Amino acid sequence: xxxxxxxxxxxxSIFIATNSxxxxxxxxxxxxxxxxxxxxxxxxxxxxxxxxxxxxSAKGVGGGFEVSDEAVKSIKLIQIVDAIDGDKIYKGCxxxxxxxxxxxxxxxxxxxxxxxxxxxxxxTKTTLEQLASGVKxxxxxxxxxxxxx
Amino acid sequence: xxxxxxxxxxxxSIFIATNSxxxxxxxxxxxxxxxxxxxxxxxxxxxxxxxxxxxxSAKGVGGGFEVSDEAVKSIKLIQIVDAIDGDKIYKGCxxxxxxxxxxxxxxxxxxxxxxxxxxxxxxTKTTLEQLASGVKxxxxxxxxxxxxx
DNA sequence: TTAATTAAAGATAAATTTGTCTTTTATTAA
DNA sequence: TTAATAAAAGACAAATTTATCTTTAATTAA
Numbered sequence: 633x634x635x636x637x638x639x640x641x642x643x644x645s646i647f648i649a650t651n652s653x654x655x656x657x658x659x660x661x662x663x664x665x666x667x668x669x670x671x672x673x674x675x676x677x678x679x680x681x682x683x684x685x686x687x688x689s690a691k692g693v694g695g696g697f698e699v700s701d702e703a704v705k706s707i708k709l710i711q712i713v714d715a716i717d718g719d720k721i722y723k724g725c726x727x728x729x730x731x732x733x734x735x736x737x738x739x740x741x742x743x744x745x746x747x748x749x750x751x752x753x754x755x756t757k758t759t760l761e762q763l764a765s766g767v768k769x770x771x772x773x774x775x776x777x778x779x780x781x
Numbered sequence: 782x783x784x785x786x787x788x789x790x791x792x793x794s795i796f797i798a799t800n801s802x803x804x805x806x807x808x809x810x811x812x813x814x815x816x817x818x819x820x821x822x823x824x825x826x827x828x829x830x831x832x833x834x835x836x837x838s839a840k841g842v843g844g845g846f847e848v849s850d851e852a853v854k855s856i857k858l859i860q861i862v863d864a865i866d867g868d869k870i871y872k873g874c875x876x877x878x879x880x881x882x883x884x885x886x887x888x889x890x891x892x893x894x895x896x897x898x899x900x901x902x903x904x905t906k907t908t909l910e911q912l913a914s915g916v917k918x919x920x921x922x923x924x925x926x927x928x929x930x
Numbered sequence: 931t932t933a934a935t936t937a938a939a940g941a942t943a944a945a946t947t948t949g950t951c952t953t954t955t956a957t958t959a960a
Numbered sequence: 961t962t963a964a965t966a967a968a969a970g971a972c973a974a975a976t977t978t979a980t981c982t983t984t985a986a987t988t989a990a
Contacts, residue, residue: 633875634876635947636948637947637948640877642876659967670950672949673948673949673950675967675968676948678968679968682967689968690966690967691965691968692956692957692958692959693957693958693966695956695958695967697967721782726782726788727791728789730925731926737920737922739913739916739921739923740907740912741921743903750896754896758889758892764888766888771886772886772890773878773886773887776880777885785978808936808937819978819979821979822980825978825979827937827938831937831938838936838937840938840986841934841937842989843987843988844935844986845937
């Protein structure tokens, strides 16, 4: 569905958001450790997210990544996905036709329309805040329980 | 969503089905040309499909690929997807957690459940026959109109 | 039985994605 | 101003996916 880069990006954004609400900036090491991802690769993804204004970074002592309270409320999942994977997942043809539309539909066009629509709706409606609050309350998790998994 | 291999596999299966209903076997060249895919790569995918009993192949003069009338009716999209891409698309966690379940959900688990459910339902219900008949009637297409796209 | 045909199988190669490492730049605090 | 810290940037490497090419095996027809 999403690329690994995007999966890491979503998990990282949520983790950063859970800390920013407590006024804590987190470094790349904390992020990678908490979401169980390769640190240098995760750093690259953070650069994409900061360039796209999704998270904010600060260099130097006491620096790290954060998301403002307002941003946490306004940022939608689709912004993260779009920044990392682009819009193919909710716009492209299900079986890869370059030209696929109502006028020139592929064989699965109508079936996929519903699924893509639901996906787009979910991505558009879900805020970073919703996801972060679930993690803070302990209802949702960002990595596996067992370290050996 | 699906890998390119899977996209080609679905398109190829549909094309073969449209011809088998007319009693025509098609060669790998015809397949690649008709679905606008790289021939040798498509040949590899055909091997996966034949090994999984989704299509039948015949070597030698007059040989090629075909699907029996009964198979066209019984084969579901999910069998093709499963043979080529596995079950990750409709079983795996949306943001890549190895362990993600009702008891240990990731932040997007509940949102994804609906989408994956709809996808699984669609893949499980859609038969090769449905897709092939739409192509035969001219309602659906397997490649772009414009050769330069 | 031989030649032609066609898919299968195996070896390579290119492209993309994922992952790593090193150097540079910016910031803070002493 | 200097040292320490932490992200940014760039080069590189491994793994995976996509694509190609060559050889082999099976089948048919002459």
